[in-house]
Amino acid sequence: MKFVEITSSEIWDAFHTRHAWSQFTQSWAWGEFRRATGCKIRRMALIDPSGQWLLAAQFEYRAKRVFGGFWFSPRGPVFSDSIGNEAKLEAMRVMRQELSAAHFPCLSAGTARSLFIRVEPVSELGKPEGLPVLPFLRNKPRNPSSTVLVDLERSREEIQSAMKQKTRYNIRVADRHGITTRVATHPSDVTAFLDLHEKTAARDRFTAQDRNYLADLYKNFEPKGLARIRLAERGEILLAGSMEILYGRTATYLHGASSSEGKNLMAPYALHWDAIMHAKRDGSLIYDFWGVNPASKAAFAYKDSWEGISRFKLGWGGRLVDLVGTWDFPIHPIRYFIAFPRQWWNS
Numbered sequence: 001m002k003f004v005e006i007t008s009s010e011i012w013d014a015f016h017t018r019h020a021w022s023q024f025t026q027s028w029a030w031g032e033f034r035r036a037t038g039c040k041i042r043r044m045a046l047i048d049p050s051g052q053w054l055l056a057a058q059f060e061y062r063a064k065r066v067f068g069g070f071w072f073s074p075r076g077p078v079f080s081d082s083i084g085n086e087a088k089l090e091a092m093r094v095m096r097q098e099l100s101a102a103h104f105p106c107l108s109a110g111t112a113r114s115l116f117i118r119v120e121p122v123s124e125l126g127k128p129e130g131l132p133v134l135p136f137l138r139n140k141p142r143n144p145s146s147t148v149l150v151d152l153e154r155s156r157e158e159i160q161s162a163m164k165q166k167t168r169y170n171i172r173v174a175d176r177h178g179i180t181t182r183v184a185t186h187p188s189d190v191t192a193f194l195d196l197h198e199k200t201a202a203r204d205r206f207t208a209q210d211r212n213y214l215a216d217l218y219k220n221f222e223p224k225g226l227a228r229i230r231l232a233e234r235g236e237i238l239l240a241g242s243m244e245i246l247y248g249r250t251a252t253y254l255h256g257a258s259s260s261e262g263k264n265l266m267a268p269y270a271l272h273w274d275a276i277m278h279a280k281r282d283g284s285l286i287y288d289f290w291g292v293n294p295a296s297k298a299a300f301a302y303k304d305s306w307e308g309i310s311r312f313k314l315g316w317g318g319r320l321v322d323l324v325g326t327w328d329f330p331i332h333p334i335r336y337f338i339a340f341p342r343q344w345w346n347s
Contacts (some may be wrong), residue, residue, distance in 0.1 A: 001047065001048050001049075001054065001091070001095050002046070002047055002324070003044055003045070003046050003047075003094070003095065003098040003099075004044065004045055004047060004054070004130045005042060005043065005321035006044065006045050007043075008249075010026040011171045012043055012056070012058075013027060013030050013203070013300070014029050014347045015045070015053055015078075015250075016056065016078060016247075016248060017082075017247070017248030017249070018081065018248075019078065019081055019248065019252070020248075020249050020285045020286055021122075021149065021220070021281065021288070022077040022219055022247045022248025022250040022288050023076065023078055023122060023247075023250075024074070024246075024247040024252055025058075025074035025075045025076070025143065025225075026057070026058045026073075026074070026076045026078055027058075027130065027226075027247050028043075028054070028074060029220070029221060029224060029226055030058070031043065031058050031060070032220075033216075033217060033220050033221070034060045036216075037143050037216075038063075039060040039062070040060065040061040041059070041060055041061075042058070042059045042061075043056070043057075043058045043059075043069070044056065044057050044059065045216055046077075046091050046094060046095055046098075046148070047058075049318065051059055052080065052082070052083075053080050054079070054080055054083055054087065054088075054089070054091040054161045055074075055077040055078060055079045055080065055091045055092075055095065056076070056077060056078055057073040057075045057076040057077035057078070057095070058073060058074075058076055059071040059072065059117075060072055060073075060074070061114075061274055064115070066113035067110050067239050068114060068332070068335065069114060069115065069131075070114060070115050070116045070118055070328075071114060071116075071117050071118070072116065072117075072118040072119075073088050073117075073118070073119045073120065073144070074120060074142065074143050075120050075121070075122060076119065076120060076121070076122070077091075077092075077095065077119060077189075078122050079091065079121075079122065079123070088123070089283065090101050091294035092121070092186060094112060096103075096136070096329055099117050099119075099329065100329065102330060102333070106184075110189065113193040113323065114331055115330070115331060115332055115333075115336055115339065116187075116326070116328045116329060116331055116336050117135070117140070117328070117329045117331065118326060118328050119326075119327055119329070120141075120142065120144070120145075120273060120323070120324075120325065120327070121323070121324055121337075122323065123323060123324050124322060124323060124324070125294075125322040125324055126321065131193075132218045134151055134240055136327035136328060136329050137283070137327065137328045137329070137330065138300065138325065138327055139326045139328050139340070140301070140321060140326065141301045141325050141326045141329065142326050143291075143303045143326070144291030144292070144301075145288055145294065145321075145322065145324070145326065146291070146292050146293060146294040146299075146301065146320065146321065147288055147289055147291060147292060147323075148288075148289040148292050148296070148313045148314055148316065148318040148320055148321070149286050149287070149288055149289075149318050149319050149321055150276060150288075150316055150317065150318035150319075151285070151286065151288040151318070151319070152276070152279060152280040152284050152285050152286060152287055154228060155283055155330055156164065156280075158318065159276065159280075159304060161317075162316075162317030162318075163315060163316055163317040164314055164315040164316075164317065167269065167315035167316055168225055168314060170266040170269040171269045171270065171303045172338050173264075173265070173266045173269070174266040174267060174269050175233075175270065177234065177236075177242050177265045177266070178234055179232055179233070179234055179239065179265055179267050179270040180232070180233055180234070180270075181230060181231065181232045181233075181241070181264070181270055181271055181274040182226050182230070182231055182233070183192060183229065183230055183278075184228065184229035184230070184231060185232075189229060189231060190215065191250055192231070192241070192255060193229050193231065193241040193243070194211050194214060194215060194240075195255075196238060196240075196241055196257040196258070197211075197214070197241070197255060197257040198211060199257070199259075199260075200256075200257040200258055202261055206305075212334075214243065214255065217243075218243065219266075221245065222342075225246065225247065226245060226247060227243065227244065227246065228243075228244050229242070229243050229244075230242045230243075230244065230266065230274065230275055230278075231271075232267040232270050232274075232286055233267075234262065234265060234267070237259075237261070237262070238259065239258065239259045239261070239262050239267035240256070240257065240258040240259065240263060240267040240271045241256070241257045241271070242254075242256045242257070242271055242272070242275065243255040243256075244254065246279075246284070249284050249285040249286065250284060250285070250286045250287075250288055251275070251278075251279035251282070251284045251286070251288065252286065252287075252290055253272070253275065253287070253289050253290055254287040254290055256268070256323055265303075268312070272316065276289065276316070282305060287318070289313040289316070289318065290308065291306070291309075292309070292310040292313050293306045293307065293310040294316065294322045295320055299322070300325065301325060329338075
């Protein structure tokens with residue numbers, strides 16, 4: 001097996017989009033977007049002697065002023081869907097060895113200020129290829145380690161039947177109140193969504209993604225057909241909105257916003273039902289709700305503040321997926337444990 005750098009966007013995206021659940025944070029376009037924000041980008045694949053890709057991981061370098069920066073593969077590596085669990089576990093072992101080897105300068109030894117490597121394998125909890133058997137250290141999730149996936153290969157009726165009764169009821173409530181949905185087509189629509197997103201964050205007391213960052217993301221992805229903003233309105237009043245990322249055969253609900261007015265109109269239900277049906281018509285196989293609480297309240301990533309949004313997303317009848325989460329491999333262990341002392345007991 002050998003770890004090689006990939007420089008062809010066609011080859012890279014062909015591997016990732018073969019998966020029904022495609023990770024947009026591993027797309028070539030995402031890497032170029034992150035490069036435009038100042039990150040160094042490396043795209044690596046582990047290849048066996050026959051030329052088969054075993055896994056692929058897109059890394060971005062996150063610079064830090066103190067202790068040094070690190071290389072991070074958001075929702076990566078992604079495994080080949082044609083290899084078994086034992087092969088996946090061996091691929092992770094080889095990747096870890098390659099990342100720390102002196103002969104592999106682009107990620108570790110050649111980057112003097114690289115303190116550690118961070119990965120988020122697309123591997124479900126309890127599967128044999130999970131990381132706890134390897135010399136990685138658990139850290140708090142950077143991207144959601146649990147999500148809800150709605151299977152769009154089912155019929156419209158089957159999707160509805162899998163929903164909780166309250167979700168189906170609230171979709172009908174929104175329809176009776178005349179809630180309409182549409183995809184943003186004008187810069188003023190984008191501005192309206194960003195305004196509502198900021199108001200939602202202030203009301204619900206969460207840290208919103210920077211407005212300019214979201215605007216740049218949409219500006220970069222929308223012309224390529226990789227993003228859309230969806231609005232739910234009553235008349236000319238905006239009640240809810242979402243930003244979706246489209247990659248391969250997956251549509252991901254990445255950011256949402258809702259008005260404090262007209263909550264009884266159930267606009268978010270109309271919004272997501274339209275998004276799910278739109279994605280299905282476009283040929284997507286999965287609608288990814290992106291982030292929920294894990295199944296167990298005792299899980300490392302469980303947040304009390306996510307209970308409400310988790311109930312909402314689980315109401316759509318999708319499959320709850322718990323991934324292994326975010327893990328670090330220290331390149332310089334002493335400096336790493338000074339920077340992250342809690343990792344001594346989180347590992």
